Amino acid sequence: MTLLEAADIVSGYGDAEILHGVSIDVNSNEIVCIIGPNGAGKSTAMKAIFGLIPCWDGAVTYDGQNITDNRPDEITRKGMAYVPQNENVFPNLTVKENLEMGAYILDHVPQETLNEVYDQFPILEKRKNQRADSLSGGQRQMLAMGRALMVDPGLLLVDEPSAGLAPDLVDEVFDKIDSINESGTAILMVEQNARKALSRADRGYVLEMGENRFEDTGEALLDDDEVAELYLGGGSIDEESQSTGGD
Ligand SMILES: Nc1ncnc2c1ncn2[C@@H]1O[C@H](COP(=O)(O)OP(=O)(O)OP(=O)(O)O)[C@@H](O)[C@H]1O
Numbered sequence: 367m368t369l370l371e372a373a374d375i376v377s378g379y380g381d382a383e384i385l386h387g388v389s390i391d392v393n394s395n396e397i398v399c400i401i402g403p404n405g406a407g408k409s410t411a412m413k414a415i416f417g418l419i420p421c422w423d424g425a426v427t428y429d430g431q432n433i434t435d436n437r438p439d440e441i442t443r444k445g446m447a448y449v450p451q452n453e454n455v456f457p458n459l460t461v462k463e464n465l466e467m468g469a470y471i472l473d474h475v476p477q478e479t480l481n482e483v484y485d486q487f488p489i490l491e492k493r494k495n496q497r498a499d500s501l502s503g504g505q506r507q508m509l510a511m512g513r514a515l516m517v518d519p520g521l522l523l524v525d526e527p528s529a530g531l532a533p534d535l536v537d538e539v540f541d542k543i544d545s546i547n548e549s550g551t552a553i554l555m556v557e558q559n560a561r562k563a564l565s566r567a568d569r570g571y572v573l574e575m576g577e578n579r580f581e582d583t584g585e586a587l588l589d590d591d592e593v594a595e596l597y598l599g600g601g602s603i604d605e606e607s608q609s610t611g612g613d
C-alpha cells in the first residue's frame with residue numbers, strides 16, 4: 367500500500383525554483399533512500415513533503431489524505447515525523463526534555479511511547495538527565511530520531527542520519543533505522559553514505575538538479591554501472607571496501 371505519494375513537486379525558496387517536479391513514493395513498511403549530489407534538492411524535497419516550505423505545484427498524499435498545504439504540526443498529527451539534517455536537538459535541554467518536546471503536538475507526554483524509545487535507545491535512558499550538548503555525535507543522532515518517534519509515526523523522514531559519524535557509528539545508526547522499520551515505521555531517508563544506505567533500502571531515488579534521475583530497488587541501483595559511476599564514486603563494492611582505509 368502506498369503510504370506517501372509526492373507527485374511532481376515544484377518548490378523552492380523565495381523566487382528560486384529548486385525542485386522542478388520531483389516524485390517520491392513510500393509504501394507501508396518500506397525503507398526508501400534518496401541519494402544525489404550536494405545541492406540536488408534532497409533536503410528541499412523532504413522540507414516540501416513535510417510542509418516546511420510550500421509546494422508551488424504537485425501534490426503530497428499521506429495515508430490517502432491530501433496534505434499538500436498542511437502545516438508540519440498537522441502533518442505530524444497524521445502520522446509523519448521528520449528529523450532535519452542540522453540542528454535536530456535542543457542543545458541546552460536534557461535528553462528527557464528533548465524527548466518530551468517531541469510529543470509537543472500531544473496534550474501529554476505518552477509514557478508508554480517514551481519507554482519504547484528508551485527500549486530502542488538504551489543510551490538515552492542512561493543519559494536522560496544530561497544536556498543534549500554533552501552527547502557524542504552518534505548519541506545526538508539517536509536522540510534526534512528518538513524525539514521524532516515520540517509521536518509513534520507511521521513514516522519517519524530522516525535527513526542524513528549518518529552525517530559526520532565514524533564508520534562503526536554509521537552502521538549503528540543504520541541498524542537502529544532497520545529496527546525502527548521492523549517495529550512498523552516506514553522510513554524515507556536522505557543519505558551521503560549512498561552504498562551503505564542503498565544496500566539496506568528497499569528502494570532508492572537519485573535526485574539531481576531538482577529532478578528525478580533514477581529510481582529502482584536499492585540492489586538494482588547498486589548494480590547499475592551508470593549510477594555507480596556518477597553517484598557512488600565509481601567501481602564495485604569490493605573496490606570501495608579496499609580503498610576505505612586510505613581516507
Ligand atoms: N534556505 C534556503 N534558502 C535559499 N536557498 C536554499 C536554502 N536551502 C537550500 N537552498 C538551495 O537549494 C538547493 C538545494 O539544496 P538542498 O539543501 O535541498 O540540497 P541537498 O541535496 O540536500 O544537498 P546536501 O547533500 O548538501 O545536503 C541548493 O542550491 C541550495 O543552495
Ligand SMILES: [Mg+2]
Nearest residue numbers: 408409410451
Ligand atoms: Mg541536504
